[in-house]
Amino acid sequence: MNNIKIKSKNLNVYYGDKQALFDVNLDLNEKEVTALIGPSGCGKSTFIRCINRMNDVIDICKVTGNIEMDGMNINDKDLDVVSLRERVGMVFQKPNPFPKSIYDNISYGPKIHGKGETKSELDQIVENSLKKSALWEEVKDRLDEPGTSLSGGQQQRLCIARAISVNPEVILMDEPCSALDPIATAKIEELIDELKKTYTIVIVTHSMAQAVRVSQKTGFFHLGKLIEVGNTEKIFKNPDNKMTQDYITGRFG
Amino acid sequence: MTKEERLKKRHRSEKRFRFYGLASILVALLFVVILVQNIFSKGSSAFKKTVITTEIFFDQDLLEIQNGASQEEIMEADFYDVMIENLIKAYPAKDRAEEDELLKLFSGDAEIEIKKAFLKDNDLLGKTITLDLTASDDIDQLHKGNYPRDLPEERRRISDFQLVIYDYFVENKKISKNFNNYFFNNGDSRDPELAGIGGALVGSFYSILICLLLAFPVAVLASIYLEEFAPKNKITDFIEININNLAAVPSIVYGLLALQILLATIQLPRSTPLVAGITLALMTLPRIIIPCRASLKAVPPSIREGALAVGASKFQSVFHHVVPLALPGTLSGTIIGLAQALGETAPLILIGMVAFVVDIPSSPVDPSSSLPVQVYLWSESAERGFVEKTSATIMMLLSFLIVMNFIAVYLRQKFEKRWN
Numbered sequence: 001m002n003n004i005k006i007k008s009k010n011l012n013v014y015y016g017d018k019q020a021l022f023d024v025n026l027d028l029n030e031k032e033v034t035a036l037i038g039p040s041g042c043g044k045s046t047f048i049r050c051i052n053r054m055n056d057v058i059d060i061c062k063v064t065g066n067i068e069m070d071g072m073n074i075n076d077k078d079l080d081v082v083s084l085r086e087r088v089g090m091v092f093q094k095p096n097p098f099p100k101s102i103y104d105n106i107s108y109g110p111k112i113h114g115k116g117e118t119k120s121e122l123d124q125i126v127e128n129s130l131k132k133s134a135l136w137e138e139v140k141d142r143l144d145e146p147g148t149s150l151s152g153g154q155q156q157r158l159c160i161a162r163a164i165s166v167n168p169e170v171i172l173m174d175e176p177c178s179a180l181d182p183i184a185t186a187k188i189e190e191l192i193d194e195l196k197k198t199y200t201i202v203i204v205t206h207s208m209a210q211a212v213r214v215s216q217k218t219g220f221f222h223l224g225k226l227i228e229v230g231n232t233e234k235i236f237k238n239p240d241n242k243m244t245q246d247y248i249t250g251r252f253g
Numbered sequence: 254m255t256k257e258e259r260l261k262k263r264h265r266s267e268k269r270f271r272f273y274g275l276a277s278i279l280v281a282l283l284f285v286v287i288l289v290q291n292i293f294s295k296g297s298s299a300f301k302k303t304v305i306t307t308e309i310f311f312d313q314d315l316l317e318i319q320n321g322a323s324q325e326e327i328m329e330a331d332f333y334d335v336m337i338e339n340l341i342k343a344y345p346a347k348d349r350a351e352e353d354e355l356l357k358l359f360s361g362d363a364e365i366e367i368k369k370a371f372l373k374d375n376d377l378l379g380k381t382i383t384l385d386l387t388a389s390d391d392i393d394q395l396h397k398g399n400y401p402r403d404l405p406e407e408r409r410r411i412s413d414f415q416l417v418i419y420d421y422f423v424e425n426k427k428i429s430k431n432f433n434n435y436f437f438n439n440g441d442s443r444d445p446e447l448a449g450i451g452g453a454l455v456g457s458f459y460s461i462l463i464c465l466l467l468a469f470p471v472a473v474l475a476s477i478y479l480e481e482f483a484p485k486n487k488i489t490d491f492i493e494i495n496i497n498n499l500a501a502v503p504s505i506v507y508g509l510l511a512l513q514i515l516l517a518t519i520q521l522p523r524s525t526p527l528v529a530g531i532t533l534a535l536m537t538l539p540r541i542i543i544p545c546r547a548s549l550k551a552v553p554p555s556i557r558e559g560a561l562a563v564g565a566s567k568f569q570s571v572f573h574h575v576v577p578l579a580l581p582g583t584l585s586g587t588i589i590g591l592a593q594a595l596g597e598t599a600p601l602i603l604i605g606m607v608a609f610v611v612d613i614p615s616s617p618v619d620p621s622s623s624l625p626v627q628v629y630l631w632s633e634s635a636e637r638g639f640v641e642k643t644s645a646t647i648m649m650l651l652s653f654l655i656v657m658n659f660i661a662v663y664l665r666q667k668f669e670k671r672w673n
Contacts, residue, residue, distance in 0.1 A: 052562065054558065054561065054562065057557070057558070057561065059484060059485055082564050082565070082566050083564070084564075085561065085562060085563065085564040086563075086564040089562065089563065090558075090562035092555060092558060092559070092562070094555060096553075096555035096556060096558065096559040097559070098556060098559060098560070098574060099556075099578065108560075108563065108565075108573070109563035109564060109565075112563075112564065112565055112569055112573075113564060159559070162559070162563060163562070163563065165563070166563055166564060
């Protein structure tokens with residue numbers, strides 16, 4: 001059993017008058033993949049955006065309750081979000097490489113955090129990140145081409161490389177394969193399997209099959225509430241809750 | 254109605270719509286062609302000036318200077334007698350009255366032109382050279398064919414005797430057309446043959462420069478703050494509405510504002526590019542802010558999120574990613590705003606730029622004219638020479654606007670990056 005990396009206690013999120021999350025208590029284990037499933041609009045994405053405080057971007061969003069990483073309160077008003085996001089990387093639903101070269105896409109993070117003082121150090125970080133995201137072989141000869149010229153799957157792996165480049169502890173993935181074809185999806189899933197040796201990963205997905213394939217732990221959200229959480233095998237074979245059963249067998253959602 | 258009838262009706266209405274669209278485009282094109290043709294046919298002759306080839310003998314006794322005289326001595330020397338003595342030899346005139354008529358065929362600057370030729374080459378004392386002297390406005394227009402010579406004499410500005418001299422010049426190939434350097438180098442003048450847009454060009458340049466220096470940084474910073482950092486609440490909504498309203502305020506209102514505040518209260522110098530630049534900057538500010546905000550808004554939020562997610566601060570995500578991506582749109586919006594400012598006349602008339610200024614301004618605090626105001630001034634003049642000058646100035650103004658718009662389009666197409 002791994003250590004608990006992130007712990008949320010009675011987490012509530014409001015968008016204006018509308019409450020999006022209700023008393024979510026969820027623990028995420030270190031160096032493990034946790035999948036979050038549930039119908040659209042159930043609060044999965046809202047939850048993972050609490051972990052790196054991306055909800056700060058939305059003016060009307062208000063978060064109450066507790067969410068801790070290694071005992072540090074993420075929700076603390078005085079917390080520096082820049083150093084938090086250095087430790088918690090994120091990959092988005094749609095690949096969003098910067099309209100810059102492949103090299104610049106990856107070296108940007110280390111540069112702003114003061115990692116990689118010299119050119120050769122930066123080169124090393126870029127190479128390592130691309131290798132870890134299984135993209136190195138495909139792009140090593142064209143690092144100065146724009147990141148946007150890659151295919152969708154390559155772009156998403158580039159975004160994963162960008163997240164890895166600052167050497168985070170946690171990587172959040174918000175439906176990383178929803179815009180990709182099955183082959184690219186398979187590659188990303190393989191990659192996730194590899195990455196979990198080093199990083200704690202949280203993945204939001206709409207694909208039951210994907211959750212089964214990549215995750216060790218699964219949480220099922222419905223209408224802003226965490227209905228059930230447990231080992232992936234158990235959730236998919238023998239869930240405690242009737243609603244979970246109905247959702248994974250496709251009776252609603 | 255059967256199915257076929259309905260189908261036919263649908264096709265007919267589509268055809269009708271295409272015809273209306275095509276017709277409106279043709280009408281619009283027709284107007285543009287008429288406008289351009291009109292300006293070109295009137296204005297193109299202004300780029301040439303008529304000159305009379307004359308022999309000039311630099312008589313030492315008349316000039317009263319020695320060989321090897323210094324520049325100052327030459328500047329002070331009187332070239333009037335030299336001019337008279339030489340010009341009356343251009344045609345075998347019989348008496349004083351005929352000589353007077355002959356002299357009127359040359360421009361008022363003939364003396365200065367002779368002096369300049371002498372200054373250029375110090376070795377001319379006691380020698381004879383041939384010089385192309387600018388002809389008077391009447392001869393200029395006559396030679397360019399803008400002036401009907403078959404009117405009765407009392408309705409003409411040129412007398413019958415002057416026509417005889419003119420024909421004599423043409424016969425002896427003493428009259429020709431040169432590139433009109435005066436049009437570009439001179440300031441305004443009462444004499445059309447000597448008037449130029451030099452002063453207006455420099456005045457417009459200073460005004461637009463000041464306008465750019467004031468409006469661009471303020472507009473860009475205001476747009477970035479409003480778009481990226483300001484909280485979205487009633488106050489920012491109110492500011493946004495007012496920026497849009499200000500962009501629609503008639504420009505003459507800005508002229509009134511400048512008249513009251515800049516001239517009456519702060520007492521800045523009247524008729525100067527400085528005041529014009531500030532006035533135009535006030536007017537251009539909202540017109541730059543609007544496209545600038547639009548191009549910031551067009552940067553997809555995913556770019557901002559991507560930067561934030563790797564740990565960039567708000568400031569870094571805006572200035573490393575959003576602003577560079579919005580820059581082409583911002584620059585082209587700025588250039589189009591400046592192009593509008595360049596063509597603006599009404600506010601400049603109110604702050605006194607409509608004054609008659611002969612000197613070319615050497616700094617933004619010298620009185621000056623500007624291109625559109627020069628058009629306005631000359632269009633009210635009666636002399637035929639000013640008609641072609643007006644159209645030629647419009648041609649210059651239009652070509653500046655076309656070049657600026659071209660740069661704006663080029664910047665947008667060349668540097669705009671594609672995402673997704």
